[in-house]
Amino acid sequence: LLMDYSYDESGNLILVRLPYARDSIEREITSARQRIALEKAKYLRTLAEQKGLATSQIQAQVKVIRDQLNAERARLQPMLYQQVTRASQGCWGVQYYTETVEVPEVRNALNRLDEEERKLNIEESKAYTGLDNEIKLAEEKLSKDEAYALTEVARQEEALHSQVIEEESTPVLLEYYRAILGRDPDDKEAKDWLGKIDYNSKLN
Numbered sequence: 001l002l003m004d005y006s007y008d009e010s011g012n013l014i015l016v017r018l019p020y021a022r023d024s025i026e027r028e029i030t031s032a033r034q035r036i037a038l039e040k041a042k043y044l045r046t047l048a049e050q051k052g053l054a055t056s057q058i059q060a061q062v063k064v065i066r067d068q069l070n071a072e073r074a075r076l077q078p079m080l081y082q083q084v085t086r087a088s089q090g091c092w093g094v095q096y097y098t099e100t101v102e103v104p105e106v107r108n109a110l111n112r113l114d115e116e117e118r119k120l121n122i123e124e125s126k127a128y129t130g131l132d133n134e135i136k137l138a139e140e141k142l143s144k145d146e147a148y149a150l151t152e153v154a155r156q157e158e159a160l161h162s163q164v165i166e167e168e169s170t171p172v173l174l175e176y177y178r179a180i181l182g183r184d185p186d187d188k189e190a191k192d193w194l195g196k197i198d199y200n201s202k203l204n
Contacts, residue, residue, distance in 0.1 A: 013175045
């Protein structure tokens with residue numbers, strides 16, 4: 001049904017409705033909001049997948065380096081201490097004994113490995129922080145884009161409502177002006193009256 005007319009007992013036009021137009025607007029606006037929600041869900045899902053992939057890549061890269069450090073540490077560890085034979089002069093002459101001593105060069109090499117691992121941990125933390133910041137910026141942009149899209153939908157909805165109000169109310173307005181004043185309303189009068197009518201066909 002494109003147009004629906006209602007009359008009072010005297011046969012005067014009191015209401016015009018556009019059921020098809022109203023239903024179409026409702027479907028269109030609902031569909032637009034659903035598309036926005038769907039695109040948001042897709043974007044967040046993709047973002048989560050990308051974050052997971054990036055996190056896995058960071059972990060894999062860190063593991064390669066950490067494994068190399070651990071392998072070098074395992075190679076050096078057995079060399080850290082060595083047995084040395086020492087001699088001492090006693091009452092019964094020279095006596096020999098063994099002593100375990102730390103090898104300074106190996107200790108220094110192990111300390112350098114510890115320092116490299118410390119730096120690796122710092123870089124890993126920075127990578128995760130950087131990734132979180134990128135995700136946060138993407139989510140903030142998404143929120144702004146969503147707000148803009150919803151505002152645009154609301155603007156379109158208001159414009160369509162205004163169009164329906166004008167098309168439904170103008171015939172009734174013309175009917176009353178002609179019946180009471182014997183003329184059509186001028187542009188200002190028509191605009192003033194249309195501005196007082198809401199989407200439920202009520203005067204405000």
